[in-house]
Amino acid sequence: MDTSTLTMFLHGLQVAVQPENLLAVAIGAIVGTAIGVLPGVGPVSAVALLVPLSFGLSPTTALIMMAGVYYGAMYGGSTTSILLNAPGESASVVTCIDGHKLALKGRGGSALGVAAIGSFIAGTLGVIVLMLLAPPLSRMAIAFQPPEYFALMILALVAATTMGEGKLVKALISMSIGLCIGTVGQDIQTGTIRYTFGVSELLDGIDFLVAALGLFALSEVIWETVEPNALVTRINVKSPYPTLQDLKESMGAMLRGSGIGIFFGLLPGAGLITSPFVSYSVEKQLSKHPEEFGQGALKGVAGPESANNGAASAGFVPLLTLGLPGSSTMALLLGIFMMWGVQPGPLLISQNPEMFWGLVASMYVGNVMLLILNLPMVPLFAKIIDIPKPLLLPLIFVFSFIGVFAVNNSTLDLWLVLGFGVLGFFMRIYDFPAGPLVMSIVLGPLMERAMRQALTMSNGDPLIFVERPVAVGVLVVAVLFLIIPLLRRGNKDNSEIMA
Amino acid sequence: MLKNWTAERWIATGSLVFSVAYGIAGWNLPRFTMAAVVDAHVFPIFVACCQFALSLWLWVISGSEEPQQSPYAHLQLRPGLFLLLMAAVFIEILEPAGFIIATFLFLAVGPYILGWRKWIISIPLAVVLAVGIFLLFNNYLMVPLPEGIFSL
Numbered sequence: 001m002d003t004s005t006l007t008m009f010l011h012g013l014q015v016a017v018q019p020e021n022l023l024a025v026a027i028g029a030i031v032g033t034a035i036g037v038l039p040g041v042g043p044v045s046a047v048a049l050l051v052p053l054s055f056g057l058s059p060t061t062a063l064i065m066m067a068g069v070y071y072g073a074m075y076g077g078s079t080t081s082i083l084l085n086a087p088g089e090s091a092s093v094v095t096c097i098d099g100h101k102l103a104l105k106g107r108g109g110s111a112l113g114v115a116a117i118g119s120f121i122a123g124t125l126g127v128i129v130l131m132l133l134a135p136p137l138s139r140m141a142i143a144f145q146p147p148e149y150f151a152l153m154i155l156a157l158v159a160a161t162t163m164g165e166g167k168l169v170k171a172l173i174s175m176s177i178g179l180c181i182g183t184v185g186q187d188i189q190t191g192t193i194r195y196t197f198g199v200s201e202l203l204d205g206i207d208f209l210v211a212a213l214g215l216f217a218l219s220e221v222i223w224e225t226v227e228p229n230a231l232v233t234r235i236n237v238k239s240p241y242p243t244l245q246d247l248k249e250s251m252g253a254m255l256r257g258s259g260i261g262i263f264f265g266l267l268p269g270a271g272l273i274t275s276p277f278v279s280y281s282v283e284k285q286l287s288k289h290p291e292e293f294g295q296g297a298l299k300g301v302a303g304p305e306s307a308n309n310g311a312a313s314a315g316f317v318p319l320l321t322l323g324l325p326g327s328s329t330m331a332l333l334l335g336i337f338m339m340w341g342v343q344p345g346p347l348l349i350s351q352n353p354e355m356f357w358g359l360v361a362s363m364y365v366g367n368v369m370l371l372i373l374n375l376p377m378v379p380l381f382a383k384i385i386d387i388p389k390p391l392l393l394p395l396i397f398v399f400s401f402i403g404v405f406a407v408n409n410s411t412l413d414l415w416l417v418l419g420f421g422v423l424g425f426f427m428r429i430y431d432f433p434a435g436p437l438v439m440s441i442v443l444g445p446l447m448e449r450a451m452r453q454a455l456t457m458s459n460g461d462p463l464i465f466v467e468r469p470v471a472v473g474v475l476v477v478a479v480l481f482l483i484i485p486l487l488r489r490g491n492k493d494n495s496e497i498m499a
Numbered sequence: 500m501l502k503n504w505t506a507e508r509w510i511a512t513g514s515l516v517f518s519v520a521y522g523i524a525g526w527n528l529p530r531f532t533m534a535a536v537v538d539a540h541v542f543p544i545f546v547a548c549c550q551f552a553l554s555l556w557l558w559v560i561s562g563s564e565e566p567q568q569s570p571y572a573h574l575q576l577r578p579g580l581f582l583l584l585m586a587a588v589f590i591e592i593l594e595p596a597g598f599i600i601a602t603f604l605f606l607a608v609g610p611y612i613l614g615w616r617k618w619i620i621s622i623p624l625a626v627v628l629a630v631g632i633f634l635l636f637n638n639y640l641m642v643p644l645p646e647g648i649f650s651l
Contacts, residue, residue, distance in 0.1 A: 189535050190539045401589065418587070
């Protein structure tokens with residue numbers, strides 16, 4: 001790290017510790033955690049729901065608050081995963097496997113504490129990586145032209161479709177539908193009105209928030225109302241603090257998980273969901289007692305939770321420097337950045353240094369705050385989960401509607417969010433992932449713009465995408481992302497047949 | 500033959516029809532060749548072709564000779580449908596009646612639909628939340644929510 005980076009970071013720290021920003025990150029972290037512990041509400045829904053909280057603030061303070069919400073919701077999600085076996089998002093699914101088993105054994109305190117400390121370590125290391133790698137990555141990214149951006153968008157979308165479970169073709173169809181939705185509205189370049197069916201409110205297109213809240217939050221609520229087996233059992237958390245032996249046992253897993261998470265977090269579209277699975281698998285392979293995994297192994301919580309948060313922090317590198325979101329939540333944050341008139345990308349650091357370094361420094365502050373908050377507040381947060389679902393679910397509906405209505409003051413958006421909620425419900429029934437759809441709604445228009453700019457550069461010759469080495473390299477990686485899971489599945493099927 | 504079609508095959512068929520309709524609508528978009536090298540119809544047609552190919556892929560792999568079981572068999576759909584109906588009513592009355600009335604009704608009746616019978620808790624809670632959220636957003640977060648009859 002050169003001295004100028006350190007100087008700028010210290011300047012960012014000055015911005016972060018300004019009273020209003022400190023308050024913003026604290027409120028964001030607390031409210032994000034409070035929303036994150038609600039069953040079925042993951043970071044993506046929490047960020048989407050709490051966007052209105054940042055209205056009326058300066059862009060820097062608003063973005064700092066949203067980063068706090070994001071981290072808070074990540075922490076909150078691990079609490080529900082461990083106590084209730086209810087992951088708020090797919091990245092927390094791995095935490096459930098051993099975390100809930102530990103809780104049932106009366107070691108919920110150890111699991112929660114290790115998760116909190118592991119997340120803190122990973123988050124801090126991730127921020128350091130962001131500090132070291134963001135400027136060089138951004139300098140490198142300035143050399144990126146529209147063909148390279150188009151290839152990167154392809155890579156992000158392909159990565160998003162290959163990270164989940166289920167049939168790849170379904171994820172690709174989901175992505176393709178998102179791209180179709182992204183074309184609704186008035187074309188900026190020519191003014192052509194596309195797919196609005198005469199509805200003037202659709203001229204600006206369909207907001208990503210509408211799709212995200214419908215597909216994630218509302219579909220989850222609808223699912224909860226028709227699936228009546230989600231009865232909540234109260235768990236007696238004796239102590240939210242892990243023993244020294246617990247920490248000693250899980251420290252290696254935390255560090256390995258952090259490394260894995262940070263590495264995957266740097267890859268656009270691949271990090272948040274894949275890294276906990278990889279970390280869990282690595283810990284199981286390295287363990288002297290692999291049979292304990294699945295029965296309540298502390299390392300099975302420490303590794304994936306660290307990976308989860310490491311990826312979340314490192315995911316800000318491609319988001320801030322390349323404008324590429326690594327997950328659905330990052331896609332939401334990208335949309336929020338743009339809503340505030342900030343264009344994440346290579347020029348962000350030079351054009352908005354105060355905002356960039358303020359955000360980086362706030363992550364440090366946010367991590368410390370969340371550790372302080374999470375350890376003693378665990379029993380209190382667990383109480384929120386005790387709210388009976390018949391009272392809680394309608395409330396989530398109302399908050400989703402407010403989040404959408406606040407953007408355009410349009411009741412059409414409310415009908416759309418309801419429609420997306422029903423669509424999300426059916427997608428869940430038929431195993432179509434919603435993440436690629438939301439990501440492609442955000443990335444689709446950017447991808448179209450890059451494609452048209454690139455083709456304009458080449459006077460309509462599509463060979464421009466395969467003539468430039470960086471673009472070709474990125475496209476090759478995208479093809480590999482697409483082919484490797486298919487090959488793995490093919491091998492798995494073969495081995496199952498052989499068995 | 501159609502009786503043995505899987506749900507996936509039906510979805511793939513619907514997706515094929517959608518991709519064709521979307522592509523045709525894209526093809527029929529007005530052209531402004533003088534204004535842009537790449538016109539507004541190019542990307543939609545590209546996406547339509549991708550969608551068509553993917554749908555065809557799903558159609559081909561989703562065949563089955565086995566009779567299909569309903570994925571809804573174990574679900575209790577009635578509360579969900581009623582909640583959706585309540586949400587529709589909420590949207591319709593939001594602007595004419597206002598946020599406070601719409602939210603109160605939704606938060607008072609919604610829990611009842613989902614099996615909650617303790618009115619003594621749900622009614623005061625609905626009043627406090629409807630008024631509290633309205634004041635929070637309108638007065639402190641500067642997000643105007645519909646006032647409805649209270650604007651008179």
